[in-house]
Amino acid sequence: MELYVLCDPQRPPVRLQRLSSSLNFTATLTLPIPSQMLVFSLGDWSGLPSDVKVEVQLDVSGHKVERMGTLTPESRCFLWDCASEDYKASKSGKGEFSVSMVIRGEASVKASHPNQESKKKRKRLKEEMEENICPNKEPLKGQVIQQKVKAGKAGAVTKVNPGKGKGTISGDPTQRWGHALCPIDSQTVILIGGQGTRMQFCKDSMWKLNTEDKTWSPVEALADRSSPEARTGHTAVFDPESRRIYMFGGSKNQKWFNDVHILDTVAWRWRSVESKGKVPPLSYHSCSQFLGELFVFGGVFPRPNPEPDGCSDSLYIFDPQHEIWYKPIVLGDKPAARSGHSACLLDRNLYIFAGWDIPYLYNDLYILDLGLMEFSRVEVEGSSPTPRSWHSAACVSNSHFLIHGGYDGNQALNDTWIFNTVTRTWTTLVHDSLPSSPRAGSSMLSLPGGKDDGEDRPPGEILIFGGGDNNGQFYNDTVRLQISDIIDD
Structure with a gap:
């Protein structure tokens, strides 16, 4: 206690x-x-x-x-x-x-005798770190402090659609949460890592989804020295110019990572980067690509006793061309330290929503202007989603992004919300193609729309994979949803 x-x-x-x-x-x-x-x-x-x-x-x-x-x-x-x-x-x-x-x-x-107490602390610390404070465990017994959001004039509106979604794809990857999912073109999505039943790290680490024929297939990749270790809470971002996936961070039991691995999706070969500069080991952070660089915000990191870990409020940038990390000067009203948040990039604005740093659980929203490198808090009109972490999020248009599910400190959630960046309002969404089971630690992404006469088409579909229900149940279902069913843009 x-x-x-x-x-x-x-x-x-x-x-x-x-x-x-x-x-x-x-x-x-x-x-x-x-x-x-x-x-x-x-x-x-x-x-x-x-x-x-x-x-x-x-x-x-x-x-x-x-x-x-x-x-x-x-x-x-x-x-x-x-x-x-x-x-x-x-x-x-x-x-x-x-x-x-x-x-x-x-x-x-x-x-207790001091030596006995020390042994108990070490045992408890080991158990906590092995679980990585996973949402798929018993409900949180402590007080969760929810950050209040000032109510505006408008209320949340529920939008109900019958939907024309393409439904669920039968899943071959093992059930998991805390994995990374990224598209490499309009027909191909790559799944990396994660943790599943009985808190075991997935041995079937990497899979490829063909969205046209709706089939998963395992991926075998070579490695210059060694392939990345199994992990959870990592990120994976695809660079369409170089056709490479950049994987960063994550954790595995008592081991925390700050390594960068590059997967060449043409040769299907892993390479470990010996990067310059300093970045701490991070897990459950966010990573976004802008103008060829990777922007990493927040996350949980190990630190000495008495706390087994802590959360970051820092922004780090990785320059793939020179393979160097640096910490930029950032202005404005910076978000509090957090992990398990989401980050959605629209134009040059990075929208950071929710997350937690025990016992704080947030539902606030911030913008990081990547041109000015300045944070500002978004004053939302009307109702907001309840505080949460480990939700999934994806951009669905030039002015909207979507969040789904998550963990509220005691249970997994299954609600879905859309944020309109023009009106600065949240709208709840009910759709028969969305997963009905509560889940945290799932992944959601917008599939690239392909090209027409050399021009990029906007994304046309959303993909949701995996997650867990906070009661020991993990998922490997793959849900597809038409963006045209959600918004009229």
Whole structure:
């Protein structure tokens, strides 16, 4: 069990540290005292007696200690208001104050020996990292803080279509989530990696889908030295000029990757890049191609204890021509650190939606202008999708993108929304060709439209593959949906 206090919604929560081998926990914070503080716990209470409780108190030098509240197995969080006039006077002061918690219960609640506690922490850390905080596990037991979105004048409108979608393609790849999917032309899509049943990494790593005859076939590729290791949470982007797929990052149990692998789709050969510059190991990040370069934002990365991992709010650029990473100067209102978000590129604007950095779960929307290298938050009119991560997303026109499914911190979702970049409104979508089962970690893409007299046609179809339902069920179905059924552009 871990104990936290949140003083500022714009900053990460502070974890209370255990004092020696006792059942006392404390965090020392800097004045002023906030008007409100959220106190919560994360982790498993099952090993504690049924009558256990955590008493929380506030201590400011020169003032009497104030009881803030109590955490119990039935009530694992509470919001404290600074109602005391005595403490209100300390809001403008300088110095420190502390939030302390004491675990109380039956005599069987004993302090663990430091060595035993260390072993338990290492075991728990290993289990968490092996699962990579996968959505396909038990519901999150801690408090999920949802970012509120200001309501506008318009409400979300449900659009119902009977549809003329081409339906589901029988899937031959094994069931999986956290894979990478990218089209290399209007008839061919490549599937790489992922994780499936019993959290096993997929041994049938790479497949090719022929969208014309609706068939999957395994892909065999040579390698200059070695093929990429199995992984999840990686990205794969196809460059039509060089006919290459660039794969970056991901994780596998306790191993995290910041490697770049190139797949030549003409010779079908892998090459590992010995890139210059620095980029951290990242998983569940986003990667978009613009003017020949790869733009990587966010993602989860390993960091030392007490946290097993953390999320990034940084932007990194990979220059394939010189095989170098660099970190650009970015202006504006930058999104908070996150992973499991989506990124859709329309013209030169990169739309970044949702994601999470435990215990924060977002449904905000940001634009990164890749010409000016400036972030700005989108003020949405009307309703927005609920907070989520590990949803899938795809551009469906010059002014619309689509999101589907995801994970809300407790369960997988199956709703679908379209965002209109002109009106800045979200619209819910119901369509008989969309997957009906809730899923997170699936992939969605718009199939290229091909060419007419040398000119690129707009995409005509959406493809959705795989995912998991948060109850141990993984999917390998491939769903096709006509874009003309969704929008009138």
